[in-house]
Amino acid sequence: MANRRLGHFLDYGACGQTRNLVLSALGVALAAIGAGLQPARAQDSATPGGMQIFVTPYLWLSGIDTTIKTPLPRAPEVNANVSAIDLLSHLSAVPFMGSIEIRNGPFGLLGDALHVPVGTGLKTRDIAYSGGNAALITDSGTALLLYRALEAPNQFADLGVGFRAWGFSANLTLNPGALPGAGVNRSASWVDPLIGGRYHIDLPTEWGLFGLTAYGDVGGFGVGAHSDWQLIGTVDYTPNPWLNLHLGYRSLNFDYTASGGFDLGFNTHMKGPILAATFRF
Numbered sequence: 713m714a715n716r717r718l719g720h721f722l723d724y725g726a727c728g729q730t731r732n733l734v735l736s737a738l739g740v741a742l743a744a745i746g747a748g749l750q751p752a753r754a755q756d757s758a759t760p761g762g763m764q765i766f767v768t769p770y771l772w773l774s775g776i777d778t779t780i781k782t783p784l785p786r787a788p789e790v791n792a793n794v795s796a797i798d799l800l801s802h803l804s805a806v807p808f809m810g811s812i813e814i815r816n817g818p819f820g821l822l823g824d825a826l827h828v829p830v831g832t833g834l835k836t837r838d839i840a841y842s843g844g845n846a847a848l849i850t851d852s853g854t855a856l857l858l859y860r861a862l863e864a865p866n867q868f869a870d871l872g873v874g875f876r877a878w879g880f881s882a883n884l885t886l887n888p889g890a891l892p893g894a895g896v897n898r899s900a901s902w903v904d905p906l907i908g909g910r911y912h913i914d915l916p917t918e919w920g921l922f923g924l925t926a927y928g929d930v931g932g933f934g935v936g937a938h939s940d941w942q943l944i945g946t947v948d949y950t951p952n953p954w955l956n957l958h959l960g961y962r963s964l965n966f967d968y969t970a971s972g973g974f975d976l977g978f979n980t981h982m983k984g985p986i987l988a989a990t991f992r993f
Contacts, residue, residue, distance in 0.1 A: 754868045754914050754923070766813040770988035772962055774799070781969070781977040796984060804831035804847060811854075818863070820870065824854035836886070841894070844886040851879040856908055856929075867913040876931060876940065877903045900970060904940045906931035912948070921950040925958070937968040944986065956990040 773796045781788065811824040831847035856874035879901040886894045908929030915922045925946045932940040946960030962984065969977035 754864065754866050754912055762816070764815045765993040766815070766990050767993070768811045768813075768988055768990045769809070770811075770958075770986060772982075772984060772986045774962070774964075774982045774984035774986075776980060776982050778978060778980040781979075802830040802832055803828070805829045813858075815858075818860040820858035820860070820872075822854070822856040822858055822872065822874070824852070826850065826852040834884075834886070836889070838889060840889050840891045841886040842889040844884065846882070846884045848880060848882045851881075853877045854906075856906060858910075862911075867911070869912075870910040872906075872908045872910075872929075874906050874908070875903050876906055877901070878936070902936035902968070904931040904936040905933060906940075923948040923950070925960075932967070937966060939965065939967045941965050946986070946988070954992045956992070958986070958988040958990070960986050962986045 775796050776794045776799065778794075779791050807826075807828040809826055809828070811822065813820055813822045815821075828850040829847065830850075831845060834844040834846055836843055854874065854876045856872040858870040858872040860868060861871050862869035879899070881899045882897065884896045906929050908927070910925065910927045912923055912925040915924065925944075925948055927944040928942065930939070930941040932938055942962065942964035944960060944962045946958040949957045949959075951957070962982075964982045966978065966980040966982075
């Protein structure tokens with residue numbers, strides 16, 4: 713009986729706030745998925761021999777446009793737009809975001825790890841329940857095997873294949889009111905195969921240590937998500953051999969429908985400026 717009333721509450725009282733939490737989690741998660749930003753200069757990325765390691769922390773100030781397909785009869789489809797400030801304001805703890813590339817000769821291995829906890833308080837009518845909390849933890853890991861298809865003094869191009877794994881864990885708790893306290897936990901996970909490419913060119917010598925980088929990948933193919941693709945373009949600056957700075961723009965599209973007969977899905981588009989720094993070891 714408590715579960716039935718909890719479902720009634722979710723339908724009428726907390727649907728909007730829970731929806732915003734899910735949007736925030738997806739937005740921060742996707743913002744943190746990194747690929748294609750390193751290395752910056754063609755001459756610095758040449759691999760005459762030996763192993764090179766590139767570590768890249770980054771910040772993506774992205775907004776999000778999304779369509780959510782829900783199992784709720786009163787709201788079968790919800791459209792929402794969320795700003796970057798709204799996304800960041802839902803962080804409940806310090807997230808971990810970072811990528812690493814290990815390169816040896818023409819081959820490279822690009823990896824990314826993500827842990828993002830978000831949360832928000834819930835307001836109720838303080839009759840059946842007196843408020844509550846909603847939390848969502850997003851974990852993701854990306855791995856891409858790269859091959860240097862083009863290597864020249866002022867440019868290079870990489871091709872790669874790999875995967876991106878996603879995991880979401882949600883927790884909703886309601887404080888006691890006329891009814892005892894209640895809670896719901898849900899989780900979902902999947903893996904998307906990926907193919908990607910990256911191209912970099914140094915600008916003419918009068919521009920000094922500047923360059924341009926373009927990256928794109930596409931995945932899902934119905935194995936995990938229906939589609940999962942992104943495009944990144946950056947202007948790169950190399951003040952010294954061990955540091956590359958990047959400023960650019962990223963756009964990412966994500967379309968996923970839950971399996972197992974659940975009528976729940978997300979079609980999410982994120983776009984915004986990106987700032988990154990690559991440290992070379």
